[in-house]
Amino acid sequence: MNVFAQLGSRSLSSVSAFGDFCRFSGRIFEWILSAGLGRRNIRLTLRQMYEVGTRSVPVVMFTGAFVGMVLAAQSVLQFQAVGLEAKLGAIVNLSVVRELGPVLAAIMLAGRVGGGLAAELGTMRVTDQIDALRAMGADPLRVLVVPRFLACVLLMPILVLYADLTGILGGYLIGVGIYGINAAEFWEHAARSVEMFDIVTGLIKSLFFAGVISLICCWRGFRCRPGAAGVGRACTESFVESCMAILALDFFIGVLLNTIYTITWGAPPVM
Numbered sequence: 001m002n003v004f005a006q007l008g009s010r011s012l013s014s015v016s017a018f019g020d021f022c023r024f025s026g027r028i029f030e031w032i033l034s035a036g037l038g039r040r041n042i043r044l045t046l047r048q049m050y051e052v053g054t055r056s057v058p059v060v061m062f063t064g065a066f067v068g069m070v071l072a073a074q075s076v077l078q079f080q081a082v083g084l085e086a087k088l089g090a091i092v093n094l095s096v097v098r099e100l101g102p103v104l105a106a107i108m109l110a111g112r113v114g115g116g117l118a119a120e121l122g123t124m125r126v127t128d129q130i131d132a133l134r135a136m137g138a139d140p141l142r143v144l145v146v147p148r149f150l151a152c153v154l155l156m157p158i159l160v161l162y163a164d165l166t167g168i169l170g171g172y173l174i175g176v177g178i179y180g181i182n183a184a185e186f187w188e189h190a191a192r193s194v195e196m197f198d199i200v201t202g203l204i205k206s207l208f209f210a211g212v213i214s215l216i217c218c219w220r221g222f223r224c225r226p227g228a229a230g231v232g233r234a235c236t237e238s239f240v241e242s243c244m245a246i247l248a249l250d251f252f253i254g255v256l257l258n259t260i261y262t263i264t265w266g267a268p269p270v271m
Helices: 002-035 038-052 054-081 085-126 129-135 140-178 183-193 196-222 227-265
Strands: none
Touching (some): 002 140, 002 196, 038 054, 038 085, 038 140, 054 085, 054 140, 085 129, 085 140, 085 183, 085 196, 085 227, 129 140, 140 183, 140 196, 196 227
């Protein structure tokens, strides 16, 4: 009976936490849609855009480059075995643009930025700085969360473009520079297979990834337990939950967009 009691207690706790997260997210969107930003929030958002975007560019570009290089290095031998090495560019570019670029850029953002958001807000909660904002008549969500949310959502697509660019160049470097694939055929098959819809698919996914990362990490920071252990646990939980949400959203959004493409334009082009 104790096992069932514990299972029921944890289930109720999970449902309650999910409801609290939905309420938290709803208040963020309510502030954005109804109250507007204001001059002060614009300054705070620009400051967060530097932290989220500019300082994340090297990490994202490094990740994208090696993703493209590894993908090309692991695929080229199989393509050469069946005489289709010229189509390596199509596979590498499609994989990077549609899936690996947005997903890995989001995971890097969750690790580099998301953990920092949870730690920063968690420390502010532990040291009663959030309560001090409320005592001064300011809404902590508007001052602390809205700028961070907007910075992540606005800059994530740009980071994904950087990851896509370096991933494509990394695949080209390995395929053409090391394994001797014809450069003209590499780019010809890539241009024939990659459509604007593929690029837009990755950018649409990145918007949802950025939104869920910022909301989860800020929510975990606001619900941080007292002490250094509470801050550390908030960082760990925010990163794990962000990665799980990224992978789940990648599946569902991918299926939805593929269905829309099939209904609207028919079957995808043959590589």
